[in-house]
Amino acid sequence: xxxxxxxxxxxxxxxxxxxxxxxxxxxxxxxxxxxxxxxxxxxxxxxxxxxxxxxxxxxxxxxxxxxxxxxxxxxxxxxxxxxxxxxxxxxxxxxxxxxxxxxxxxxxxxxxxxxxxxxxxxxxxxxxxxxxxxxxxxxxxxxxxxxxxxxxxxxxxxxxxxxxxxxxxxxxxxxxxxxxxxxxxxxxxxxxxxxxxxxxxxxxxxxxxxxxxxxxxxxxxxxxxxxxxxxxxxxxxxxxxxxxxxxxxxxxxxxxxxxxxxxxxxxxxxxxxxxxxxxxxxxxxxxxxxxxxxxxxxxxxxxxxxxxxxxxxxxxxxxxxxxxxxxxxxxxxxxxxxxxxxxxxxxxxxxxxxxxxxxxxxxxxxxxxxxxxxxxxxxxxxxxxxxxxxxxxxxxxxxxxxxxxxxxxxxxxxxxxxxxxxxxxxxx
Amino acid sequence: xxxxxxxxxxxxxxxxxxxxxxxxxxxxxxxxxxxxxxxxxxxxxxxxxxxxxxxxxxxxxxxxxxxxxxxxxxxxxxxxxxxxxxxxxxxxxxxxxxxxxxxxxxxxxxxxxxxxxxxxxxxxxxxxxxxxxxxxxxxxxxxxxxxxxxxxxxxxxxxxxxxxxxxxxxxxxxxxxxxxxxxxxxxxxxxxxxxxxxxxxxxxxxxxxxxxxxxxxxxxxxxxxxxxxxxxxxxxxxxxxxxxxxxxxxxxxxxxxxxxxxxxxxxxxxxxxxxxxxxxxxxxxxxxxxxxxxxxxxxxxxxxxxxxxxxxxxxxxxxxxxxxxxxxxxxxxxxxxxxxx
Ligand SMILES: [Zn+2]
Numbered sequence: 001x002x003x004x005x006x007x008x009x010x011x012x013x014x015x016x017x018x019x020x021x022x023x024x025x026x027x028x029x030x031x032x033x034x035x036x037x038x039x040x041x042x043x044x045x046x047x048x049x050x051x052x053x054x055x056x057x058x059x060x061x062x063x064x065x066x067x068x069x070x071x072x073x074x075x076x077x078x079x080x081x082x083x084x085x086x087x088x089x090x091x092x093x094x095x096x097x098x099x100x101x102x103x104x105x106x107x108x109x110x111x112x113x114x115x116x117x118x119x120x121x122x123x124x125x126x127x128x129x130x131x132x133x134x135x136x137x138x139x140x141x142x143x144x145x146x147x148x149x150x151x152x153x154x155x156x157x158x159x160x161x162x163x164x165x166x167x168x169x170x171x172x173x174x175x176x177x178x179x180x181x182x183x184x185x186x187x188x189x190x191x192x193x194x195x196x197x198x199x200x201x202x203x204x205x206x207x208x209x210x211x212x213x214x215x216x217x218x219x220x221x222x223x224x225x226x227x228x229x230x231x232x233x234x235x236x237x238x239x240x241x242x243x244x245x246x247x248x249x250x251x252x253x254x255x256x257x258x259x260x261x262x263x264x265x266x267x268x269x270x271x272x273x274x275x276x277x278x279x280x281x282x283x284x285x286x287x288x289x290x291x292x293x294x295x296x297x298x299x300x301x302x303x304x305x306x307x308x309x310x311x312x313x314x315x316x317x318x319x320x321x322x323x324x325x326x327x328x329x330x331x332x333x334x335x336x337x338x339x340x341x342x343x344x345x346x347x348x349x350x351x352x353x354x355x356x357x358x359x360x361x362x363x364x365x366x367x368x369x370x371x372x373x374x375x376x377x378x379x380x381x382x383x384x385x386x387x388x389x390x391x392x393x394x395x396x397x398x399x400x401x402x403x404x405x406x407x408x409x410x411x412x413x414x415x416x417x418x419x420x421x422x423x424x425x426x427x428x
Numbered sequence: 429x430x431x432x433x434x435x436x437x438x439x440x441x442x443x444x445x446x447x448x449x450x451x452x453x454x455x456x457x458x459x460x461x462x463x464x465x466x467x468x469x470x471x472x473x474x475x476x477x478x479x480x481x482x483x484x485x486x487x488x489x490x491x492x493x494x495x496x497x498x499x500x501x502x503x504x505x506x507x508x509x510x511x512x513x514x515x516x517x518x519x520x521x522x523x524x525x526x527x528x529x530x531x532x533x534x535x536x537x538x539x540x541x542x543x544x545x546x547x548x549x550x551x552x553x554x555x556x557x558x559x560x561x562x563x564x565x566x567x568x569x570x571x572x573x574x575x576x577x578x579x580x581x582x583x584x585x586x587x588x589x590x591x592x593x594x595x596x597x598x599x600x601x602x603x604x605x606x607x608x609x610x611x612x613x614x615x616x617x618x619x620x621x622x623x624x625x626x627x628x629x630x631x632x633x634x635x636x637x638x639x640x641x642x643x644x645x646x647x648x649x650x651x652x653x654x655x656x657x658x659x660x661x662x663x664x665x666x667x668x669x670x671x672x673x674x675x676x677x678x679x680x681x682x683x684x685x686x687x688x689x690x691x692x693x694x695x696x697x698x699x700x701x702x703x704x705x706x707x708x709x710x711x712x713x714x715x716x717x718x719x720x721x722x723x724x725x726x727x728x729x730x731x732x733x734x735x736x737x738x739x740x741x742x743x744x745x746x747x748x749x750x751x752x753x754x755x756x757x758x759x760x761x762x763x764x765x766x767x768x769x
Contacts, residue, residue: 188537192632193632193635194632195630196630196631196632196636197437197607197632198561199559199604199607200538200561202630202631268545269538269541269542269545313516313546314515314516314542315515315536315538315543316539317535317536317537317538317539317559318515318536
């Protein structure tokens with residue numbers, strides 16, 4: 001493999017450096033590096049980040065290849081600047097055995113665009129009744145460390161307790177989709193003034209918060225680590241902050257869309273805004289941004305949830321929940337976190353690469369941009385301004401809430417172990 | 429007037445008064461030997477019912493036929509929510525048939541709004557009840573009934589309901605009728621009080637332009653019109669209230685309670701009434717109870733809405749469009765097109 005010299009990029013948004021990639025690793029970082037024999041990328045004004053890591057991606061394969069496949073999903077991930085994604089277990093069949101997680105892992109290897117780390121289901125068939133073979137999934141080639149019934153909440157307190165205890169044997173983590181099922185029966189959007197006006201089933205914040213409260217207590221009790229998926233309310237933030245203040249091993253994520261969009265958009269009854277958990281209020285959005293900035297929320301996770309057009313081109317009640325997010329995540333974070341002055345790019349690198357990699361115990365990702373580290377890198381042009389056009393998405397699905405919206409920033413290059421997967425904003 | 433009627437909240441005060449006044453004219457047609465106007469001749473109106481409601485459908489159908497429209501009844505029972513494409517597919521089929529207006533009843537909140545704004549169809553859309561969201565023509569016929577009873581048939585013309593006190597009792601949470609009525613009655617200047625157990629009030633109700641009470645007996649003496657909503661017995665099983673008996677005692681309307689109301693106050697019900705739970709037979713059969721008038725008035729209101737939205741025949745519509753109004757009578761000033769929500 002040849003050498004690549006990234007010249008004049010701001011490393012983590014700080015000082016301007018040259019970065020020389022040799023083969024799969026970063027050979028050196030410094031100024032005025034020798035370009036002899038290297039392909040030179042002039043990166044003046046651009047920001048160089050460690051390759052982004054997503055803890056929460058739905059790749060839909062096996063089973064819903066009409067929405068997304070491992071190949072199309074990892075291509076979308078590369079375009080978005082990701083070098084590793086965790087593939088959620090709610091596929092058909094469910095990723096609840098060593099066989100299925102190995103299949104997904106192998107498809108990721110073959111794709112070559114992005115490392116795919118499968119998430120194993122906590123319970124058989126996501127049914128919440130019986131623990132899946134967590135140990136076998138961990139021992140498989142896929143080496144699963146993150147377990148989640150995402151899409152569904154592990155609502156049985158005993159099952160949740162056992163899962164938390166059991167994964168300690170191999171340093172696993174249970175990622176909880178916090179949604180009290182009885183409190184969210186018939187729920188279609190955030191419960192409040194707007195749901196009352198629109199006549200849509202209310203999804204109360206307390207349905208998320210009560211599960212988080214229970215689970216941080218359970219995790220503390222059994223001495224395990226728990227990860228809370230897609231926090232969406234100010235109350236959830238307070239609970240995680242409290243749990244962390246106790247020194248408990250709790251981590252949490254927030255999606256880009258919960259950092260930007262509010263429930264008011266549902267007034268359009270446009271199902272593109274139908275998502276789980278639902279869009280909340282402006283106050284919730286502000287609390288989530290602050291919590292991500294101060295580290296209470298550990299990371300941004302896309303919850304990339306591709307759906308075919310016909311599953312969204314219908315009335316609200318009939319529509320599928322979820323939105324795609326891999327290709328717009330960094331732009332939304334730039335708009336909501338960087339351009340608001342809440343964080344700088346080094347914090348973005350921490351929240352979108354280092355911490356998610358650490359939570360997932362993912363080796364070779366989320367590393368500092370230093371000599372000797374794997375060359376998993378993302379180059380961003382923060383000055384770019386463009387209108388989102390889903391027609392150009394690499395994802396197989398187009399269900400983005402940002403169609404026609406101007407978002408800042410663009411990933412110009414993505415490198416996976418020294419190989420460019422994206423060049424000048426296009427798939428290599 | 430607006431192009432569609434999706435929500436009572438979309439109506440301005442002048443829009444609403446115009447509809448009520450037009451409905452008075454339409455009511456006169458019912459007194460004629462031939463109860464028919466040529467207004468919508470050559471126009472096709474579809475009654476698109478995804479949810480059973482014989483009463484509402486027949487009311488719209490009667491209104492459409494009295495205006496000489498061609499009527500198509502389309503019942504798509506139970507097919508909507510289970511498979512998402514059906515609303516869109518149906519809409520496009522109707523579009524291909526050249527339909528002028530769609531009266532839609534749907535179990536999903538927002539379905540009529542989606543139909544009107546998604547680009548699936550060009551026809552005017554009239555919401556005949558969607559989920560727990562809105563039922564604007566019901567609110568209009570209720571307001572019409574109140575204006576006739578509390579102000580008078582002729583003296584009411586041009587009037588709104590300023591200062592009238594209306595109490596809505598029962599399952600507010602699941603009621604599109606309550607939502608529509610709060611919006612419209614507020615627009616018309618009435619003071620609305622909602623009365624229900626806290627379990628049957630939506631969490632955002634504090635922001636609505638109305639009062640809220642848990643105590644029916646306190647509210648009744650200051651009520652000009654009390655609207656009793658139907659309470660489904662299934663709600664009891666879902667723990668919205670403990671027993672039917674307790675509900676009736678606290679929120680039901682019997683003769684004794686009715687006697688606490690002012691002498692000329694009326695009792696309303698959107699129907700169908702289930703006697704016993706929320707209303708006793710004594711009250712339902714009293715001359716204060718307006719249930720049958722509401723049914724009659726429903727036809728006049730729906731005629732008025734269809735007339736105003738479709739603007740009569742083609743040349744008349746074109747003329748009115750040029751004049752910037754669909755008002756049937758020149759002495760009514762053009763109401764501004766209210767913004768769609
Ligand atoms: Zn989830």
